[in-house]
Amino acid sequence: MSSIPSVEGKTAVRSQNRLSKLIRLLGPGVIAVLSWLGAGDLITSSVAGANYGYAMMWVLAVSLLLRYLIVNIIARFQLCNNQGMTILQGYAQLHPVFAWFMLAYALLMGHLMNAYMIKGAGEALAMLLRIDHPLLCSMAVVLAVWMLVGRNIYTMIEGVMKLLLAVMTLAFLALAVMSGPDVAGIVKGTIGFSIPADEGVHGALLVAVSVIGAVAGSVANFVHPYVMREKGWVGPQHKRIQRNDLLFAVFVGIVINLAIWIVGAEILRPNGIEVKTLGDLGKALELFFGPIGWYIFFVGVFATLFASISGKTTAFPMLITDAFQHVKPGRRERYGKEFHNDPMHKWFMLFILVTPLVWSIPGMPDFVTLTIGVSALNIIGLPVISLGLLIMSNQKSLLGKAYRNNWFENIALAFATGLALWVAFQLAVDLIA
Numbered sequence: 369m370s371s372i373p374s375v376e377g378k379t380a381v382r383s384q385n386r387l388s389k390l391i392r393l394l395g396p397g398v399i400a401v402l403s404w405l406g407a408g409d410l411i412t413s414s415v416a417g418a419n420y421g422y423a424m425m426w427v428l429a430v431s432l433l434l435r436y437l438i439v440n441i442i443a444r445f446q447l448c449n450n451q452g453m454t455i456l457q458g459y460a461q462l463h464p465v466f467a468w469f470m471l472a473y474a475l476l477m478g479h480l481m482n483a484y485m486i487k488g489a490g491e492a493l494a495m496l497l498r499i500d501h502p503l504l505c506s507m508a509v510v511l512a513v514w515m516l517v518g519r520n521i522y523t524m525i526e527g528v529m530k531l532l533l534a535v536m537t538l539a540f541l542a543l544a545v546m547s548g549p550d551v552a553g554i555v556k557g558t559i560g561f562s563i564p565a566d567e568g569v570h571g572a573l574l575v576a577v578s579v580i581g582a583v584a585g586s587v588a589n590f591v592h593p594y595v596m597r598e599k600g601w602v603g604p605q606h607k608r609i610q611r612n613d614l615l616f617a618v619f620v621g622i623v624i625n626l627a628i629w630i631v632g633a634e635i636l637r638p639n640g641i642e643v644k645t646l647g648d649l650g651k652a653l654e655l656f657f658g659p660i661g662w663y664i665f666f667v668g669v670f671a672t673l674f675a676s677i678s679g680k681t682t683a684f685p686m687l688i689t690d691a692f693q694h695v696k697p698g699r700r701e702r703y704g705k706e707f708h709n710d711p712m713h714k715w716f717m718l719f720i721l722v723t724p725l726v727w728s729i730p731g732m733p734d735f736v737t738l739t740i741g742v743s744a745l746n747i748i749g750l751p752v753i754s755l756g757l758l759i760m761s762n763q764k765s766l767l768g769k770a771y772r773n774n775w776f777e778n779i780a781l782a783f784a785t786g787l788a789l790w791v792a793f794q795l796a797v798d799l800i801a
Contacts, residue, residue: 408582410672411739413625415643416575417632422550423564425557427576428625430787431583436618437780439589440611441761441773446593448604448771455593456690457762466756471691473749475719477587477742478684483724484512484739489673490728491646491735492666496660506728509616510721513678533675533689536668543656544627547634555632570740578739579792581746583625584784587753591652591683594690604771644736645668677721685716692716744795750788754781 393435393636416424438511446455459466490506497505563572592614594600601610635652636643643649646669653661687705703709727738760766773781 372495373764376481381647398662407626408484408578408586408739408743409621410628410649410669411643411736412575412579412582412743413416413628414632414636414649415570415578415736415740417574417629418566418641418643419567419632421633421637422553422557422629423560423562424572424576424579425629426559427562427579428583428629429465429558430582432622432625434584434780434784435589435621436614437777438584438757438784439592441757441777441781442590443593443596443610443614444607444771445757445761445767446596447601447607447610448768449766450768452602453766454597454690456687456694457589458766459756460694462756462760465693466752467694469749469752469766471688471695474590474684474691475716477746477749478680478688478716479723480719480742480745481588481721482680483727484725484735485673485677485680487491487728487732487738488646488735489670489677492670492673495647496663496666496670496707503725503728503730509674509677510725513681514718514721515675517678517682523766528671530671530675532667532671536664536672539653539657539661539664539668540627540631541623543635543653544630546656547630547789548643549630549634553633553799570737573791573794574740574744577747577795578741578788580791581750583621584742585748585751586743586746587687588680589682590687591679594683594686595712607771635778644734646659646735681717681721684720685713688716688720689713746794747788747795750794754788756786757781758785774799 413428416427432657440454445458446453449458450766456467456470459470486503486506486509489509490502493505493509494500494502499505563576566572596606596610632643635641635655636648639651639655641648641651642800646666650662650665650669653665655661657664686707689710689712693703693707693710694711699712707713721779726732732738733741758773758778761781762778764772
């Protein structure tokens, strides 16, 4: 006699099915948000909050909206174009200069983004070990990443780093709630659209540009479609799951960035603490949670930076190799579609991992200044990226009507192009003056 499943059993099965479905949904977006949440978001949001309160909150809101729109259009193009092109191939078919630009831009920004990540990871490790040798610690980080990335043990190490990152994130969220954020000030700053007078070491315009560059203009946004490819999301049938996945990633990014900004505005600013070093930002957790807060911060920062360095060292060489194979098309015919089969892939990986160590040598710019400067440099590529995306995401020969941009997306890309050109011009005028 067959048994009849109980109501409780059916409910448990349905719950398990929902949970497994949710886990399947949260794929490349989880990796994307870990890749995005590096020193750029951590430093730019905290500096903006500590120096200017909520006056420039609109910059973060606009940047996060643009990030979602840009990454979603990039992902949709790769999934839905009728020739199975990667995003880099989409740019390259517009004009050969795009492939050359992306090759040079990805090499430069891969080097510079890892530069401040490696410098910060070395400083965090030196603080935790209580030794005054951050350069040696940065070298140890580079060696560890090279030895671990791509090996079986790395999955376990990455899991530990994500757990430590989650602990630090929860600490910032708790601190943001405990500090009693000024909701009216947040709303006013979000709709204010103003650049306040300069305060502290870093000017308001530079901080605004660095926030836009770190969030909306980051070349790390191009990592997402390559991670999708590795996940097996390769066609229009994955469009819905990709969009839901990206929405989750952006939502998490909003929560984390907002929490860090609130900590800067409500804890650091009232206490007269400017974010000049990692230790200054760590004081926020230390003030509320004592010595344990200090350890949570530095362990979390180290985990964040180590995971970001590993992610960029893994993903950036795919983008660079893709661009290089467009410049040298014979290599794709010789080595096939798997980027790691091309010997240059390994050399690109070594380049963006080892050469950034020069920025950790004593006498080079400090970690916070380097982070803000490199984040601001991202703005250079945003006009080219958004303009190229505007053209190719409306090509009737590659995309069906359902997959081309709507009017809002076209306006947003045009706005991103204009915004990047305007802030670059204003920054140039500010520097000359």
